[in-house]
Amino acid sequence: MPLASATTSLRQTLKDPNGFVIAPGVYDGLSARLALAAGFDALYMTGAGTAASVHGQADLGICTLNDMRTNAEMIANLSPSTPLICDADTGYGGPIMVSRTTEQYARSGVAAFHIEDQVQTKRCGHLAGKLLVDTPTYETRIRAAVQARNRLGSDIVVIARTDSLQGHGYEEALTRLRAARDAGADVGFLEGISSREMAKQAVKDLAPWPLLLNMVEHGSTPSISAQEAREIGFKIIIFPFATIGPALTAMAEGLEKLKRLGLPGLDESLTPQALFRACGLDESVKLDAEAGGVSFEGGVDLRK
Numbered sequence: 001m002p003l004a005s006a007t008t009s010l011r012q013t014l015k016d017p018n019g020f021v022i023a024p025g026v027y028d029g030l031s032a033r034l035a036l037a038a039g040f041d042a043l044y045m046t047g048a049g050t051a052a053s054v055h056g057q058a059d060l061g062i063c064t065l066n067d068m069r070t071n072a073e074m075i076a077n078l079s080p081s082t083p084l085i086c087d088a089d090t091g092y093g094g095p096i097m098v099s100r101t102t103e104q105y106a107r108s109g110v111a112a113f114h115i116e117d118q119v120q121t122k123r124c125g126h127l128a129g130k131l132l133v134d135t136p137t138y139e140t141r142i143r144a145a146v147q148a149r150n151r152l153g154s155d156i157v158v159i160a161r162t163d164s165l166q167g168h169g170y171e172e173a174l175t176r177l178r179a180a181r182d183a184g185a186d187v188g189f190l191e192g193i194s195s196r197e198m199a200k201q202a203v204k205d206l207a208p209w210p211l212l213l214n215m216v217e218h219g220s221t222p223s224i225s226a227q228e229a230r231e232i233g234f235k236i237i238i239f240p241f242a243t244i245g246p247a248l249t250a251m252a253e254g255l256e257k258l259k260r261l262g263l264p265g266l267d268e269s270l271t272p273q274a275l276f277r278a279c280g281l282d283e284s285v286k287l288d289a290e291a292g293g294v295s296f297e298g299g300v301d302l303r304k
Ligand SMILES: C[C@](O)(C(=O)O)[C@H](CC(=O)O)C(=O)O
Pocket: 025, 045, 046, 047, 048, 049, 059, 087, 123, 124, 125, 126, 191, 214, 216, 219, 240
């Protein structure tokens, strides 16, 4: 299957009046594998999760283009037919860097990415005190992405995010999104939507432009389910913390148990084989055998 297929299928879903994309946030290979195994047909690579897992740092503009592209390329290629929507923060610099981001993401197999209007020293959209670049600079970022996409002959989807709602209000946010749309962005992303009424209004005000809903629970946005987002008229919903949230809780609990018992005390079913099976063990063994390899002839399961 050609590498462009995930992007093409994402574009088809966006065009389809009944099309809707649900993308759980993933941040590493294991979380992506689990989301694929659970049957999701799109993934979202969270920048916050990448900063946390790759660097052990908060979402404060710490990840570089290289960090993000490396993680995105690995995740996108676990299942090249599954669209990966990817955080691209501010685009990592001026128009030249935004072009490089677009080209590198497209070549890495990313199907869509979002670029925002925060300053380079950005922060998570659900933290207070965000600072923005002016609208012409934001438009330049979007234009640079669209032009790079066109130069490359790629159909990667450009998503324009604005963080202006928090400090400048709904009207300014809509003005910025319209400017981004006119600069060629394929999808709009109003960060930090603060009520259901606003969610409905934004979809209505920007129709027929497709909109993405960022569903960060316990942030600025009320809890809106995938079903409800679809009914409101969003085309994409992302859940950035869908895997890193449970991972954080489970790891903390597991470590607390280890401290208490002197053993991790894992469930019996959690063998090394089970972990590796979640990461494609059987497919790898098959691949080896098909090529004439003999390393795994005896299998990998211990005989007890
Ligand atoms: C969507 C987001 O950019 C992400 O990195 O996943 C974050 C999520 C978060 O940190 O709450 C954002 O909304 O800024």
